[in-house]
Amino acid sequence: MLPATPAFAAPTGPNDGAGVSAPLLSETSLRVATMATNLSGEEPGELYRDLLTRTDTEALRVADAISVANPDVMVLTGMDADQDAVNSFISDYLKSPDDERSDAGYPYSYLAVGSSGVQSGADLDSDRIVGGPGDAWGQRAFAEQASTVVLSKYPINQPDVVSVSTLKWDEVAGNNLGSSELSGAVAASIPVMHNGLWDIPIEYRGERVHILAAQTEPAHSSYGFGALRQKDELKVVADYIAGEDYVVADDGAKAEGLDGDRIVVTGALAQRTESTAAALALGADLGRDxxxxxSGNFVIPNQGWNVLGQGRIGAEAPEDFQLLPGATPEAIETSDLIWTDIQF
Structure with missing residues (x-):
């Protein structure tokens, strides 16, 4: 299996942190939000070109929600990890002077690139030809396609970001791989994470906060093993937090655990009914029922936080303080923005 392209973090604008104006930053609480998007092109650079028109329908939809919520940390799943596209989205949609939308500024971004889009070396789509998107992990055309992008008003500690994207499924303790139809070289080489798990530390009020962003097996996946894999993806998230030795990061380091740290787990965590209970159990394990x-997208702070408010922003949803039920509606590819206000 070819190595995955590493993820990277970078400021999204000229400010280095010291130049972030005070009104951008919350003084009493941290608002973390996530949203499943379709901000993706069929080839590298296509999303950037689409965004340059300043009329991209999906970008406008996402920007509208972000503008209303104005979160401190925004986790976007399903977005191409393209720095030019991210910069364009911020300048032309979130901070455009030509619209009536309230500006939302993000001096920092993390563009997650994991195992999706990396060629498997096998005929995964059974078309008798090895190569192309159908034979890549995640069935993607390139590594950055429909990945995870994190926008932050607070500095991202880039050297300490941890990526878990190449961990193989058969290396997961007590895994469900044996119940799948996979065998041989594919079973021995398939990553457990559909794309990856990223531990992104931010500096907030003098303390380190771990934003754990993940994007698990999507609802549209044609893989018959998707539900089994997703359960083990959620297990990896929990075991990374617990510091289980088998969880090895892409740089070869073993998970050290985050006991006692401030954590927020977020992203597209459960697009399948069978995995909803596992995702909710993860919340319970973190002390957060x-x-x-x-629609399978979660914001789960651990028990080190006080939750001040939660809500959903969408075309037909109230904008503030709506607690959502534990049951997950029918899975869809895009979703409303959901947010949680937390405080310590």
């Missing part, structure tokens, strides 16, 4: 979710 009131974890917010919508």
């Amino acid at each position: 009131d974890a917010l979710n919508d």
Whole structure:
């Protein structure tokens, strides 16, 4: 299996942190939000070109929600990890002077690139030809396609970001691989994470906060093993937090655990009914039975936080303080923005 392209973090504008104006930053609480998007092109650079028109329908939809919520940390799943596209989205949609939308500024971004889009070396789509998107992990055309992008008003500690994207499924303790139809070289080489798990430390009020962003097996996946894999993806998230030795990061380091740290687990965590219970159980393990979710997207702070408010922003949803039920509606590819306000 070819190595995955590493993820990277970078400021999204000229400010280095010292130049972030005070009104951008919350003084009493941290608002973390996530949203499943379709901000993706069929080839590298296509999303950037689409965004340059300043009329991209999906970008406008996402920007509208972000403008209303104005979160401190925004986790976008399903977005191409293209720095030019991210910069264009911020300048032309979130901060455009030509619209009536309230500006939302993000001096920092993390563009996650994991195992999806990396060629498997096998005929995964059974078309008798090895190569192309159908034979890549995640069935993607290139590594950055439909990945995870994190926008932050607070500095991202780039050297300490941890990526878990190449961990093989058969290396997961007590895995469900044996119950799948996979065998041989594919079973021995398939990554457990559909794309990856990223531990992104931010500096907030003098303390380190771990934003754990993940994007698990999507609802549209044609893989018959998707539900089994997703359960083990959620297990990896929990075991990374617990510091289980088998969880090895892409740089070869073993998970050290985050006991006692401030954590927020977020992203597209459960697009399948069978995995909803596992995602909710993850919230319970973190001491948070009131974890917010919508269509499989979750924001789960651990028990080190006080939850001040939660909500969902969408075309037909109230904008503020709506607690969502534990049951996940029918899975869809895009979703409303969901947010949680937390405080320590």
